Amino acid sequence: MKTATRNTGAAEVVTLGYYLKVINKFKWRIALLAILVTTLAMVWALQLTPSYRASATLLIEAQQRKAVSFEEVYGLDASKKEYYQTQYEILRSRAIARDVIEQLNLLEHRDFQPKPSMLSWVMNDIKQWVKQYIPQKPQTLPSTADAQQAYEKRMQKIITAFSRRLSIHPIRKTQLVVIAYESSDPALAADVANAVGEAYITHAMQAKMGIAKQASGWLNDRLSILRERLDKSEQKLQSYREREDLVDIEGVVGLVRRELEQTAQQLVEAKRNQSELNAIMRVVDEYGRDDIARLESINEITTHKVIQDVKREVVTAQRKVSELRQVYGPKHPKMIAARAELATVQENLSAQIRSLVMGLEKEMRTANSTVSALQQDVEQLRQRFQMLTRKETEYHQLKREVETNRNIYDTFLSRSKETEVTSDFNSPIARFTDYAYQPTNPAKPNRKLIVVLAFVATLGFGIVLAFLTDALNDTLNNAEEVENKLGQRLLGVLPSLPSSKRKPLPTHTFFDKGKLAFAEAVRTFRTSLVLSQMDRDNQVIEVTSSVPGEGKSTTSINLAFSLGQMEKVLLIDADMRRPSLAGRFSLPAYQPGLANVLANTQQLEECIHVDEQSNIHVLCAGQIPSNPLELLSSENFKALLAHLRQQYDYIVLDTAPLEAVSDALVVSQHSDSVIYVVKSGSTRQGLVKAGLHRLIDAKANICGVLLNQVNGKQKQGHNAHYGYYDSHGYTQANAPT
Template identity: 45%
Template sequence: MDTNKSQETTSRLISDDVIDLRQYWNTINRHKWGIFGFAIVITMLTTLVVFSMKPVYRAEATLLIESKNANVVSIEEVYGLDAGNSEYFLTQFEILKSRQLAERVIEKLNLIDNPEFNQPPGVIASTLSSVKALLPLGVQPEVSEEEQARIKLQEVTTQLIENLTISPIRKTQLVKISYDSFDPLLSAQIANAIGDAYIENNLEARLQLTSKASEWLMERLSGLRDKLKTSEQRLQEYREQEQIVGSDGGFDIANSELDLVSSKLVEARRERMALESLNSQIKRLDKSNPENFELIPAVLQHPLVQSLKGSVLQVELKKSELAKRYGPKHPKMQAAQSELENARRSLNSQILSVVNGIENEYKLALSAERSLQAAVNKTKQDLQSINRKDYRLKELEKEVDANRQLYDTFFTRLSETNATGDLQSANARVSDPAQPPQKPAKPKKGLIMALAFVVSIMFGVMFSFLLEALNNTLKSAQDVENKLDATMLGLLPKLPNKGKNHHQSYTAYLQEQQSAFAESVRTIRTGIVLSALDNPHKVLCCTSSIPGEGKTSLALNLAFSLGQMERVLLIDADMRRPSIARAFGLSGKAAGLSNLVAGTAKLEDSIHHDEQSGIDVLPSGIIPPNPLELLSSRRFAKVLEILETKYDRIVIDTAPTQAVSDALVLAPHVGAMIYVVKADSTNHQLARNGLKRLKEVKAPLIGVVLNQVDIKKAAKYGDDYSGYYDTYGYTAEEQTA
């Protein structure tokens, strides 16, 4: 059970995360007439407002702003100006919207006295002025005529700037000057006047810039001339002091000498290292035995040593041949031995000579290396001295070159500025003058009305979603299962209103056996019967959250449907607001349940038989002062036990759970309890609290019945109730056929 419950909870959470677009569509479809009505009303109001507005005309003039001036002399270069960037154009756009240009146009066109700039104040402004006049703000100071004129100029300037629009055209040097006015001719005049005022203002600014530049250049030129002479004198004095000759001061010669001596030093070091290795080998050997030096390759490979070595070998070969024929004391053997000794002495003498020569060469190489190293060090010192002089020389030369270049630049600019001061040209021109527009630019009536309709539709949809979110009632079987976590036993469709019969649901089952309402009652009956086949629910109790949800109607029609198959007793246990007796046409003073439990009436007198439905009815009887104590008494339990022996099924109509506790008291005595909820009316939290109270007393709740469901509306808006009721029935025509 716990596993199944956890699986159901998991599946419900997964389904909650899925966006059901059909539910959104059903919400919109349910409120569509309200949405369209709201949209139509808003659109009509917008139409009235739009057609009452005064038309505004817009004239456009196109101005070409050149990024580079057409001047013969580029005076901006003196100040380091760069007109080729985006900041330049953004600056020009702000100048076009400046108050200075606006005041030029106002003065040129005399807009102070123009009727458009002297409109009477509106209703809101007039009201505010009246309120300010009534408020105790103290005595206002008198304003002079000059101050009034200044304030008026500011107001007109502000109004002109508000109606002015500057729109640059992307990737071009063109900008559109647009002005909105009630007068088409005035809008064109102001747009053209703005462009002309910008050109005139630019020319005046350039003339002032040229004049100021000439004055500044003259002041700077005299100081630059003295600075250049001073730097040239310092350069010449330094050359004479350091005895510098040539352009580089001997740097190239010293550098070449250093390269040559360095290469010689590398060769001498390489030769010294080779001789040092031989010398070290020689010093490890004893000179008294020259034959040891034959192991040194440099000695052995010497040509004289190799020649003498060959002579020794020949003599030894000769001696060995003679030894084969003669003895050691033979004269020939003695002569050969003497010859061998002479050859050996000559070889040893030559080996020693080669060894001494290697030692002398090593000493000479070491001496040469030291001499070259000293020469390199001296050359480096000389080169460093030359570098220090050259560094200072370069500094002085750069100073002279910079001063001369700056002097030449200023001199050239001064000459050009003085010579071409009158050749200034504007950086802009009007490429397309504004023409008086033929049609108003705003209000765009069609667009405004369309936008009003679309926006009102959107607000209507949002409001419908808000209403749907705020609606916490139970409308469908899905709401019963999800919000109440209860079993859906069935539903009863809403009956059409017929005249003054406010309780037509009491007799709807008997009067229309083939109607959808009757089929719904039979579906509920079937569900009750199938819920306990082995141990049928003999005592059924109908209750609800609050009065008016249809528990009495369900009890009546359920008793009627069960009465067609079994012997049924209908008990009215709602002793606070009884209605069963009135439904069957019984008197309010007729004996009933209260009389039977109290013992003031017999069973035969308290039970009334209805001939039309075939069931027995036990009305509430006389309303007691303490109904709860009566229902919780032992006598009531005894009476219920006796009635169970006489009837196959007992249906009890009791009071709502949220009003009183009668249903909670009856719960231990009944076999099944049915909870009735009115569709699209009952608060789901209220119903949930009622079910919670029943569960706390372990009431045998078998399901919930959703009452007064608008079937046509539910089918139209996409709600699905299949499986809970059967609308299939037979009409009179079909039966005849």
């Protein structure tokens, strides 16, 4: 299961073991925090005043019983959800709360009395002292208005406190609502819950009665106005009928409408006939009235029955003449008689055509007269119809006004009668299904739950705080972090041993039989160092760190002890700013050393001290110079190391930390390898990386990192002394290195 991050080269893997390790690291702190907060919560819970909770159940009627249905007067619709929501808010209203407070006289109850605080006690004592020693102006009695204002202000505060203790909870999918109240007095809790329900019922009934009476009065006032309006509209309608002499306006208008339609139809027919006659006469005038032959070609003349009969006679006479011409000569009496008969018939045809033309002309004049007469009739009928429709429209307007006024009057009259009948009908809007009873056990505080929740919450918070602290901790704590985050070889891990913060680890702990694990860790470190540098010369070894307090001097001493078991070793205190080796080996402060040799004030043999227990040689820093960096950069230091290489197998240099001064960088130019000491759980990664980069830039041979003061049970806390090696504080402090 992946739960925590751990860098593995290119990717980050999370493991459950990491979380368990963090919890185990901070377990005592988490437990202490949880116990402390739980104890405080227990003390606080024991001091809390018990609060009792009583509840009553109220049934809100969906359809109130009423003598006559007149819901419109109240504007209530019990079928809607908004109705019940409105009732719940009325139960929570300040008006109901005020009625209950005044009814039960809660102004003087202890629940609503201000609780004196330490500050108020002090202020009262100060006021009493001021009254004793400082003359006071005579106080005037407050006016009635001021007293009323103060009373109202106090009442509003109590109503607010009362509302916070009151809770209204509707039961889902029912018409039931639970009224609950909390108080330090169990009897008062039950009384208030019942009083709220009763006040709500009384308030609703009073509101209904008040609305009914107000509606009744308003309806009666409106009825008199509507009665007058109805009478006026009826009188106006009757006056109009009499003035216009109207009996059946709808029938008269219908009769005139039909007459107008018939006359208009006759006019259309007359105009069509007129148009036909005018067309015929135009053709006759065009052909000429004497040109019988052309007149015969007119269709209206040809198709006339009289003309057709005469034409048949002409045809018969012509056929007879044709037949006789084949038998007789032109002078034969029968031929003469036949021609005479033909001429008579043709003259008759001409006469009939002329007569027909004259008849058509006379008929045309008659048609024109008829069209003119019909047009006059239609115009007269149209004017009469328009006049009648205007009267009908005005009549209907007056009639509608009468009907509207009568409907409104009848509606108001009906509502007025209903209101009068039901105004004194006291139907409750709700009723109790369960009255509140005096509780025997307090509802809160639940002291056990408070203590348990405080413990659990603090425990969880402590764990989260532990993870947050660990996440913000960017120090180095184990070999894996050294190799992955610094990219350097881990030479060894030295365990943390119990010691005083003001006193360093005893110098010869390496040889203490009770500290075999520490000695074995030093030997492992020595072996790793030797094996890592087998392919090159590793005679001069420099030991440095980022900041003071990381144990570089202790590391140098124990490295020299471990190397001295096999080879001849010289331990040099190259930290000439804050030397510590003289004190660690119980040498006097005036013991000459490296600074004296480099300044040519002492001989080398006079400055070297031999430790009898470890058999290593020690060269202390000597007298603290004013220019240690110049001495380490001099040719004398280089020549001294070259001379010492001839006499010793290993030379261990304890140098100043890198973050303070540049001494270690100068010394690294004359060293075969550099060991970088990092205090576990203390030094930040940024400082270590900065120091390593400085050494790399100086082309020093960094053989690896030593992780110092590693606690197997718990990592060291953040105790890095940043700025310790500055130009002012380095030589003034006296902390262990």
